[in-house]
Amino acid sequence: MSAVLELRDAALSYGRHHLWRGLDLALGAGELVAVLGPNGSGKTSLLRVVLGLEPLTGGSALVAGRPVRRGAPDVGYVPQQRAFDATSPLRARDLVGLGIDGHRWGTGLPSRRRRARVDELLASVGASAYADVPVGLLSGGEQQRLRIAQALADDPRLLLCDEPLLSLDIPAQRAMGALIDSRRREAGTGVLFVTHEINPVLDMVDRVLYLIDGAFRLGTPDEVMTSRTLSELYRSPVEVVRSGGRLVVLGAHERSVAYDDHHHLAPPALRRTS
Numbered sequence: 007m008s009a010v011l012e013l014r015d016a017a018l019s020y021g022r023h024h025l026w027r028g029l030d031l032a033l034g035a036g037e038l039v040a041v042l043g044p045n046g047s048g049k050t051s052l053l054r055v056v057l058g059l060e061p062l063t064g065g066s067a068l069v070a071g072r073p074v075r076r077g078a079p080d081v082g083y084v085p086q087q088r089a090f091d092a093t094s095p096l097r098a099r100d101l102v103g104l105g106i107d108g109h110r111w112g113t114g115l116p117s118r119r120r121r122a123r124v125d126e127l128l129a130s131v132g133a134s135a136y137a138d139v140p141v142g143l144l145s146g147g148e149q150q151r152l153r154i155a156q157a158l159a160d161d162p163r164l165l166l167c168d169e170p171l172l173s174l175d176i177p178a179q180r181a182m183g184a185l186i187d188s189r190r191r192e193a194g195t196g197v198l199f200v201t202h203e204i205n206p207v208l209d210m211v212d213r214v215l216y217l218i219d220g221a222f223r224l225g226t227p228d229e230v231m232t233s234r235t236l237s238e239l240y241r242s243p244v245e246v247v248r249s250g251g252r253l254v255v256l257g258a259h260e261r262s263v264a265y266d267d268h269h270h271l272a273p274p275a276l277r278r279t280s
């Protein structure tokens with residue numbers, strides 16, 4: 007199985023602040039890797055590297071065998087959920103259309119084929135009913151469906167998701183998870199899924215990449231989400247309790263990562279919690 011994303015001995019540091027080093031990850035077609043970790047551990051920065059927006063400070067990053075680069079059509083990106091301005095004149099179909107030609111400065115498909123492609127994408131995420139509604143009037147879940155459609159416009163081999171479930175209610179979270187899950191199963195799209203909360207996606211996670219404090223663990227949820235592994239990572243007692251198919255992590259929030267202006271680990275009282 008060839009990797010859609012391959013990180014080899016990858017490192018990212020800002021000055022003396024090392025987010026991660028020695029990271030080897032081969033993400034296979036159709037595989038979903040959840041990226042977890044406290045605030046500031048470098049989850050979004052990892053996505054920025056794969057998007058070609060941030061250079062690695064060590065090692066290499068390949069997408070579908072080629073070095074990462076900005077605007078690569080092999081990569082789709084679902085950003086964090088942020089509500090659109092209620093007065094935005096942009097309609098649902100306009101937003102999805104931007105995924106097709108937004109980065110090509112309008113020199114993409116002819117208008118009939120373009121319209122058909124937008125309709126197809128809207129249907130694929132169950133958003134046809136509100137294709138012509140201004141995006142600012144749609145619910146958070148409806149808006150997020152459109153962002154997924156936009157991210158899939160170029161038929162990417164790799165989908166990067168940055169907390170796509172944040173601020174969605176439970177039914178919308180389930181619908182979003184199911185959409186991403188069916189996409190990667192049917193089209194073999196590899197998914198890197200940044201999240202603070204593993205439970206809504208636990209059933210679909212193949213592996214977990216847990217980042218913290220310059221260290222990381224990569225493995226199946228059963229390997230990584232254990233009291234022992236997380237206590238090692240957090241360097242303090244953390245308890246993982248399994249209850250009703252859910253994972254409850256106790257004690258981790260007392261030791262979230264934060265750095266002072268000189269990139270030293272701040273004392274616990276000053277640390278942000280996730």
Ligand SMILES: Nc1ncnc2c1ncn2[C@@H]1O[C@H](COP(=O)(O)OP(=O)(O)OP(=O)(O)O)[C@@H](O)[C@H]1O
Pocket residue numbers: 020025043044045046047048049050051052265
């Ligand atoms: N260009 C930059 N220069 C210096 N430091 C940076 C830069 N970009 C990010 N950082 C720092 O790197 C750390 C990791 O940031 P990042 O946004 O990747 O964390 P995160 O794990 O996604 O956090 P959160 O869960 O809060 O979204 C933070 O401490 C941030 O301040």
